[in-house]
Amino acid sequence: MGMTMTQKILAAHAGLDFVEAGQLIEANLDLVLGNDITSPVAINEMKKFENQKLFDGGKIALVMDHFAPNKDIKSAENCKICRDFANENEIVNFFDVGRMGIEHALLPEQGLTVSGDCIIGADSHTCTYGALGAFSTGTGSTDMAAAMITGKAWFKVPSAIKFNLKGKLSKDVCGKDVILHIIGKIGVDGALYKSMEFAGEGVASLSIDDRFTICNMAIEAGGKNGIFPVDDITLCYIKEHSNRTPKIFEADEDAVYDEVIDIDLSALRPTVAFPHLPENTKVVGEFGDIKIDQAVIGSCTNGHISDLRSAAAQMKGKKVAKDVRCIVIPATQEIYKQAVKEGLVDIFIDAGAIFSTPTCGPCLGGYMGVLAAGERCVSTTNRNFIGRMGHVESEVYLASPAVAAASAIAGKIVAPTV
Amino acid sequence: MEARGHVFKYGENVDTDVIIPARYLNATTGEELAKHCMEDIDKDFVNKVQKGDIIVARKNFGCGSSREHAPLAIKSSGVSVVIADTFARIFYRNSINIGLPIIESPEAAKEINQGDEVKVDFDTGIITNITTGKSYKGQAFPEFMQNIINAGGLVNYVNNKNK
Numbered sequence: 001m002g003m004t005m006t007q008k009i010l011a012a013h014a015g016l017d018f019v020e021a022g023q024l025i026e027a028n029l030d031l032v033l034g035n036d037i038t039s040p041v042a043i044n045e046m047k048k049f050e051n052q053k054l055f056d057g058g059k060i061a062l063v064m065d066h067f068a069p070n071k072d073i074k075s076a077e078n079c080k081i082c083r084d085f086a087n088e089n090e091i092v093n094f095f096d097v098g099r100m101g102i103e104h105a106l107l108p109e110q111g112l113t114v115s116g117d118c119i120i121g122a123d124s125h126t127c128t129y130g131a132l133g134a135f136s137t138g139t140g141s142t143d144m145a146a147a148m149i150t151g152k153a154w155f156k157v158p159s160a161i162k163f164n165l166k167g168k169l170s171k172d173v174c175g176k177d178v179i180l181h182i183i184g185k186i187g188v189d190g191a192l193y194k195s196m197e198f199a200g201e202g203v204a205s206l207s208i209d210d211r212f213t214i215c216n217m218a219i220e221a222g223g224k225n226g227i228f229p230v231d232d233i234t235l236c237y238i239k240e241h242s243n244r245t246p247k248i249f250e251a252d253e254d255a256v257y258d259e260v261i262d263i264d265l266s267a268l269r270p271t272v273a274f275p276h277l278p279e280n281t282k283v284v285g286e287f288g289d290i291k292i293d294q295a296v297i298g299s300c301t302n303g304h305i306s307d308l309r310s311a312a313a314q315m316k317g318k319k320v321a322k323d324v325r326c327i328v329i330p331a332t333q334e335i336y337k338q339a340v341k342e343g344l345v346d347i348f349i350d351a352g353a354i355f356s357t358p359t360c361g362p363c364l365g366g367y368m369g370v371l372a373a374g375e376r377c378v379s380t381t382n383r384n385f386i387g388r389m390g391h392v393e394s395e396v397y398l399a400s401p402a403v404a405a406a407s408a409i410a411g412k413i414v415a416p417t418v
Numbered sequence: 419m420e421a422r423g424h425v426f427k428y429g430e431n432v433d434t435d436v437i438i439p440a441r442y443l444n445a446t447t448g449e450e451l452a453k454h455c456m457e458d459i460d461k462d463f464v465n466k467v468q469k470g471d472i473i474v475a476r477k478n479f480g481c482g483s484s485r486e487h488a489p490l491a492i493k494s495s496g497v498s499v500v501i502a503d504t505f506a507r508i509f510y511r512n513s514i515n516i517g518l519p520i521i522e523s524p525e526a527a528k529e530i531n532q533g534d535e536v537k538v539d540f541d542t543g544i545i546t547n548i549t550t551g552k553s554y555k556g557q558a559f560p561e562f563m564q565n566i567i568n569a570g571g572l573v574n575y576v577n578n579k580n581k
Contacts, residue, residue: 044446277431365440
């Protein structure tokens with residue numbers, strides 16, 4: 001019996017030749033991360049440990065992205081706790097305002113995540129780095145605290161669902177549509193406790209940003225992690241961003257999967273998840289008019305440069321509909337600069353959108369676009385739970401950057417123009 | 419060790435954003451968080467909950483964010499155990515790490531109703547509905563996790579191991 005890609009990475013980090021689904025292991029970690037919401041809780045927990053020495057300050061990353069630049073006094077206090085902790089412990093990868101970006105776009109860009117890594121983060125979307133062929137998963141603050149000291153975490157080795165990708169995406173469809181389609185198919189607990197392993201000839205046609213988006217939302221299907229095989233696209237991205245050497249793991253040919261699901265990429269259409277669960281998916285065009293009050297383009301899911309390009313292509317020379325607020329948020333400072341260079345920011349501002357500094361802000365109803373009762377938002381973010389972006393009676397529709405941008409122009413949810 | 423109390427019953431996919439909305443995540447203490455526990459799906463919860471009460475819900479309880487604030491808010495509100503068909507994995511992990519007892523039993527989760535008086539024996543995993551007299555066998559924790567729970571959470575577990 002062979003191992004899945006995830007199982008191989010876990011075995012290597014646990015010092016074992018073989019692991020199987022259900023086995024409890026303790027694995028060495030290559031990176032431990034937290035943000036301005038989860039890290040203060042972890043730092044507080046750490047004070048209860050008898051040994052408070054960090055296992056390796058170079059393998060800890062703290063990113064002030066959720067409520068930063070600070071939205072209120074309590075958020076400022078939380079960031080200060082993190083800042084003081086980083087200074088006292090000489091944590092080099094402390095990303096404060098000016099250096100920060102949204103963690104899951106920032107850390108790969110900074111070269112801190114490479115193929116073969118074993119990573120935990122006190123943030124549920126830590127599963128994003130599977131795009132690079134790493135094992136990464138979200139945990140809570142206590143796990144983060146223990147990991148900062150021990151450099152280890154316990155895992156129950158997951159079984160896996162294999163998604164066999166075939167064909168190529170149409171021009172108006174991207175990674176977001178792929179993952180929304182999959183979540184719609186298997187449900188928000190369809191991959192509960194499991195790995196989502198992507199494979200097949202269709203992988204080669206997906207850009208690294210598409211892969212980040214797909215792995216990012218593995219958690220929205222309940223998955224422990226999402227993971228892509230390593231190919232030239234992965235290695236090229238890592239070479240551009242990191243000095244570290246990637247380690248390539250491949251699933252065994254006789255690896256055992258709970259299920260194999262075929263996905264024909266060429267058959268996918270622009271897809272939207274209706275309130276209040278990411279599994280409530282519908283294809284654009286198969287529902288009546290959904291008027292919107294706001295469009296948000298950004299987040300760890302879709303704040304990459306390719307996402308901004310795709311949104312700008314829809315908005316170029318056009319105007320955001322009257323009564324619609326359009327908020328565009330690049331995920332990192334580098335992406336911000338690139339968007340300026342390429343003239344994308346001009347396109348957004350000329351269309352009547354705003355262009356913000358990087359922050360998670362509106363995705364979790366923090367600030368920078370909180371909704372009032374009865375308001376609707378089409379958003380490229382990852383969750384549309386009750387009250388996620390503001391008032392409990394507001395609604396969030398999840399979509400790709402192209403759909404969100406086209407909808408901002410139309411004032412209702414529409415398909416992008418090709 | 420056992421838990422005993424009255425039941426607050428909820429449906430499927432109770433997410434971390436309704437357990438503790440993000441607008442309160444700038445708070446970090448259990449006491450503060452408990453004031454807003456379940457607020458977005460049950461405004462009365464915080465006024466009605468008594469020490470020892472039990473939350474029963476259907477599949478995928480605690481889905482969404484990794485915020486440890488969610489199990490902490492529930493624990494600090496006085497809830498003694500959460501029973502569900504299944505739990506989302508990060509919530510499951512966080513609950514063990516902070517010492518909030520949780521137990522999976524699809525049958526119990528389906529049949530127990532709002533307001534029922536329920537008893538849970540953590541050593542045997544037996545859930546008893548005192549109101550109806552019916553008993554259910556819940557899934558006991560694997561030994562590895564029992565060690566963490568018995569140590570009083572992950573912090574003590576690590577402290578003990580380092581001795």
